[in-house]
Amino acid sequence: MRIALAGDVMLGRGVDESVICNPAGSPAAIWGDVLPVMRAADYRLINLECVISAGGRPWRPVTKAFHFRAHPRAIEFLQAAQIDCVTLANNHVLDYGADAMLDCLALLDQAGIARCGAGSNLHEASAPAWLHSPQGRLAVVAVTDNEPDWEAGPENPGVHFIAYDRRGLLDPHRSRLTEVLARAREQAGFVIVSAHVGPNWGAPSAAMRAVAREIISLGADCYWGHSNHTPQGIELFHGRVILYSAGDFIDDYAVDPEERNDLSCLFMVEVERGRATQVRLYPVQIEDFSVRFAWGEEAALVSNRMRAKCAVLGTEIEFQNGVGTIRVG
Secondary structure: OEEEEEEEEOOOHHHHHHHHOOOOOOOOHHHHHHHHHHHOOOEEEEEEOOEEOOOOOOOOOOOOOOOOEEOOOHHHHHHHOOOOEEEOOOOOOOOOHHHHHHHHHHHHHHHOOEEEOEEOOHHHHHOOEEEEEOOEEEEEEEEEOOOHHHEOOOOOOEEOEOOEEOOEEOOOHHHHHHHHHHHHHHHOOEEEEEEEOOOOOOOOOHHHHHHHHHHHHOOOOEEEEEOOOOEOOEEEEOOEEEEOOEOEEEOOOOOOOOOOOOEEEEEEEEEEOOEEEEEEEEEEEEEOOEEEEOOHHHHHHHHHHHHHHHHHOOOOOEEEOOEEEEEOO
16 A cells, blocks of 8 residues: 655645635645645545634634634545545644534544544544555554643543653553554554654654654554654664654745755655555645645755755665655565
8 A cells, every 4th residue: 555644734824815715726736736646645644734613712822823723615625635534633723722623523524534633532532543445454543742731631622642751651641552552453454653743843852763663662553743844854663664754745834944844745655564665755845825846956955855864863765756765674
């Protein structure tokens, strides 16, 4: 099977005003020339970095700087890319309160788009999303270390929150995730953990590396990180894939001239007999509230930076015709 992983997709604010709520805005056009490659995958996963709802009020508007909400028409934009699953364990799904988040869950369910990482209670927020195709069954679990106040409880809505330090996960989060991943391993041929963790900038810290490796050891086949605005290196650990950050994929953010957070990749994980065999990297660029393949100097910048970041983690990556390949083994 081939699994397309993208980073943060933020459809609120400027994207919502200029594209989503514009009757002339094309749901397919927002994905640009990347769309055929995404559709060619067996599964397509994104981190939805906003809430989709027409309701709610900004959560703590004085102390929280950014609130992202997209009109319900945003569902059509996800459907245009045939998105199979969105992860919601992040620092924006509750930007407009619990009612808006629950509305978002209902809209996704009605559209037949799987979701994980947030729910009406802890059981729902921590439960895997299950994806089925002739190529095999996939389980996706989503976690975040952002916004501790949003942690779901036995009877209150929220996100699947985790805490950790330089040694790895802390209880009770470790024991809970152990149980979730054990259940996922029993029922799926391949398990992905979506992790919206760490700061917005910089290389993965020692603590982030410890928790990523622990999550692999607990049963994940692929650790798919995001939250960081730029793509980070890929590490191969016990024959499995750790993608520390997929970066930003669609948004309206200001572009840092040094970090170049408008540049990232579509990551295609190829799986045979339940094990990842290689990861392909397609450099992309955000432009005019949409995504397209990067070319020229921008594509070279992405490839050079990814080579360097992967080398630090002991991973070799080869670029040919603009596409990077990491062979897992």
